[in-house]
Amino acid sequence: MRPNRIVEKGERKLDIASYLVTIVFVVLGLLPLVWLLVTSIMDNESIESTTPKFLPRIPHTIELTLDYSGIRNQEQTFYEKDAMKAIWYPWRAFMRDNIGEITVTGVKDGLKLYKAKTTAAEFYVGQPFIVSTDRFTDKIMNTKLTQIRERRLSDFTWYGISEGEAYRVQPNLSDDPLSTQLRAYFDESGLLNGKVVEMEQSRNWLRLFDSFRSLNLLAVETAGSLGFYHFFMNSLIICLAVIAWQLFFGALSSYALSQLIPNRRVRFIVLMYFLATIMIPSVSVLIPQYLLMQKLGLVDNIWAIVLPHFAWGFVIFLFKGFFDQLPKELLQAARVDGASELRTFLRIVVPMSVPVFTIVAVLTFIPVWNDFLWPYVVSRSPHNWTFTVAMNDMQSGQNPRPNWISASGVISILPLLLVFMGTQGALEKGILFSGVKG
Numbered sequence: 001m002r003p004n005r006i007v008e009k010g011e012r013k014l015d016i017a018s019y020l021v022t023i024v025f026v027v028l029g030l031l032p033l034v035w036l037l038v039t040s041i042m043d044n045e046s047i048e049s050t051t052p053k054f055l056p057r058i059p060h061t062i063e064l065t066l067d068y069s070g071i072r073n074q075e076q077t078f079y080e081k082d083a084m085k086a087i088w089y090p091w092r093a094f095m096r097d098n099i100g101e102i103t104v105t106g107v108k109d110g111l112k113l114y115k116a117k118t119t120a121a122e123f124y125v126g127q128p129f130i131v132s133t134d135r136f137t138d139k140i141m142n143t144k145l146t147q148i149r150e151r152r153l154s155d156f157t158w159y160g161i162s163e164g165e166a167y168r169v170q171p172n173l174s175d176d177p178l179s180t181q182l183r184a185y186f187d188e189s190g191l192l193n194g195k196v197v198e199m200e201q202s203r204n205w206l207r208l209f210d211s212f213r214s215l216n217l218l219a220v221e222t223a224g225s226l227g228f229y230h231f232f233m234n235s236l237i238i239c240l241a242v243i244a245w246q247l248f249f250g251a252l253s254s255y256a257l258s259q260l261i262p263n264r265r266v267r268f269i270v271l272m273y274f275l276a277t278i279m280i281p282s283v284s285v286l287i288p289q290y291l292l293m294q295k296l297g298l299v300d301n302i303w304a305i306v307l308p309h310f311a312w313g314f315v316i317f318l319f320k321g322f323f324d325q326l327p328k329e330l331l332q333a334a335r336v337d338g339a340s341e342l343r344t345f346l347r348i349v350v351p352m353s354v355p356v357f358t359i360v361a362v363l364t365f366i367p368v369w370n371d372f373l374w375p376y377v378v379s380r381s382p383h384n385w386t387f388t389v390a391m392n393d394m395q396s397g398q399n400p401r402p403n404w405i406s407a408s409g410v411i412s413i414l415p416l417l418l419v420f421m422g423t424q425g426a427l428e429k430g431i432l433f434s435g436v437k438g
Contacts, residue, residue, distance in 0.1 A: 033413070036406050036409050036410055036413070037406075037410055038054065038055075038056065039402060039403060039406040040211055040212070040403055040406035040407040040409070040410050041056045041208040041209060041211065041403070042056040042057070042403055043056070043057060043059070043098045043403065044401055044402055044403060045096050045098065046098075047402045047403065048402065056208055057098050058100075058203040058204070058205050058207075058208065059098050059099060059100025059101070059120060059203065059204060059207040059208065059210075060097065060098060060099050060100060060101075060178055060201055060202070060203060061100055061101045061102075061103070061201070061202045061203065061204045061207070062099060062101070062102045062103070062178070062179070062182065062199070062200075062201055063102075063103045063105070063198070063199070063200045063201075063202075064086065064102075064103070064104055064105075064182075064196055064198060064199045064200075065104075065105045065106075065107060065169065065196070065197050065198035065199075066082065066083070066086060066104060066105070066106050066107070066192060066194030066195065066196060066197070067107050067108070067169060067194055067195045067197045068106060068107070068108040068113065068193065068194045068195075069107075069108055069109050071108070071193065071194075073108075073161050076114075076158050077145070078193070079106050079113055079114055079158075080114070080116070080145065080156050080158070081138075081141050081142070081145055082106070082192055082193050082194055083104045083106060083114060083116035083154075083156060084116070084141055084144075084145060084148060084154060085136070085138075085141050085191050085192060086102075086104045086116075086186075086192055086194075087102045087104060087116060087118045087123075087154060088118070088123070088126075088130055088131050088141075088144075088148075088154075089131065089136040089141075089189070089191060090102075090182050090185050090186070091118075091123055091131075092127065092131035092134065092136075093134065093136075093185060094178065094181065094182070094185075095127075097178050097181075099120065099123075099178075100119065100120045100203075100204055100207030100208075100210065101117065101118070101119045101120065101204060101207055102117070102118055103115070103116070103117045104116045104117075105167070105198075106194060107167045107169060107197075108161065110166060110167060110168065110169075111159075111161070111162070111165070111166060111167060112159050112165050112166075112167040113158070113159060113160070113161060114156060114157060114158050114159060115156075115157045115159075116154055116155065116156045116157070117154065117155045118153065118154040118155070119207065119210055119213075120207055120210040120214075121210035121211070121213035121214040121217060122152075122153045122154060122217060123153070124210075124214060124399075124401060125151075125153065125214050125217045125218055126147075126148065126151060126153040127399075128399045129147065130144050130147060130148060130153065131144075136189065136191060137191075138191070151217075151220075153217075169197050169198065170198065171197055171198065172198050172199070172200060173196075173198070173199050174199050174200055174201040176201045178201060179199050179200075179201045182199065183196060183199065211401075211403040211404055211406070211407040212407045212410075212411070214401075214404055214407070215227065215228035215229070215394075215404060215407060215408055215411070216228050216229060218394065218404070219231070219382070219390065222382035222383070223382060223383065223385075228390060228394075228408070230383075231385050231386060231387045231389070231390035232387050232411065234302065234384065234385065234386050234387070235369055235386040235387040235388070236415070237302065238302060238305050238306055238368060238386065239364075239365050239368045239369050241306050242306055242309040242310070242364055242368050243361050243364050243365060243368075245306075245309075245310050246309075246310075246312065246315050246360060246361075246364050247357055247360060247361060249310075250312070250315040250316060250319055250360065251319050251345075251350070251353070251357070251360075252345070253316060254315075254316050254318075254319030254320045254323055255319070255323055255345055255349060257270055257271065257316065257320050258319075258320045258323035258324050259323060259326075259331065260341065271316070271317070271320065273313075274313035274316040274317065275313050275314075275317060276313070277311070277312075277313040278312075278313045278314055282373075282374075283373075286373070286374070286377065289308055289374075290377060290378060293307070293378060299378055299380070300378070300379060300380040300381055300384055301384065302384055304378045304379075305371075305374065305375050305378060305379065305384075305386065308374065309364075309368055312364070314363070315360055315363075315364070318356060318359065318360055318363075319353075319356060319360065322353055322355075322356040323349065323353070326349065326352060326353075330348060331344060331348065331349075334347070334348055354426060355426050358423050358426035359423075359426070361423075362419055362420070362423055365415075365416075365419055366416065366419075369387075369412075369415060369416065370388065371386070371388065372386075372388040372389065372392065375388065375389050376388075376389050376392065387408075387411075387412055388412070390408075391405075391408050391409075391412065394408065
């Protein structure tokens, strides 16, 4: 039986109030993250709508077939241009209707000639320079077709006039409102050489995530095949380099300060020197720091971003606070057995100090990952940009779509969430034993 416990007056109400306050704070803390995730998969019209919308609309997929029977044989470019007109022109005219993908199949005399496809990721990246206005002509597509090919904004597969596989046309024209408007548009414009004989409309939930793919397409020219994720890798490499340096040299110097300097006054003066560096605003040393990197020839180099993070007084303070609490007898026993200081540090101190190593790694990762001003100043070429600098460049560009900005925010916050989720237990131990007490 559980022993009866005297419940003080008002204790239950206090518990309920504390739980309610905790729930409210958790909900309020998660709301911005949830909204960021939701807006990253929403279309811009829903985000910018005067009527608040909280759930994303699943994009439309349009599949249409153009029949060229009765038209004399032409070169591949003729059909490719017709396919691009069937994709880019109507999409520009109905941008507010949340189209996620258009697929065009060309057939002639019962044979499949080609298949072309464009997704929302490709269309919205190319829209500002392919179809920037509502003026659509054959002459415009003649000049834009080369750009579509070079930037790979549409997939076009050519099967050949006589080598294509058999294709049986089954006239099926969807009666959905968007399909009806598209058919009327094709009939009125008269831009296509082929005849629309099939048109199907459906919804594809995978197109909700095209905003993330758009980030890659945006930066292919400046960052290579990885696109926008090249900047993500830059930030990750910088963070790992800084963390490795801080853990190795910060721990060694703190161990020497804690265990190898016998004079207490000297230890205090050295510790105060390191702590004094925390009080200097980073902005005040920005120009001298830049001039130093310029003289070293490291401007517009990743090392120029890494080097200023190699010495943090706060790291020394955390490590020393933890090392001061290590049992002196254990360290002395290792020395009596003939172990060198380095071996004592590696074999005894490091295994016992996993919590403080974890908290130093996390507290180093967060500011380095979020750092913007210094990488922005010292990096000139896009190849050396960090993720935060690339996000700033995208937001100040010609066509900063809100869902792209939200998608980049989701990607930037993922490493922070993974780090906290994976090191939560070690963080609690590190805060408890590192000498940081509140």
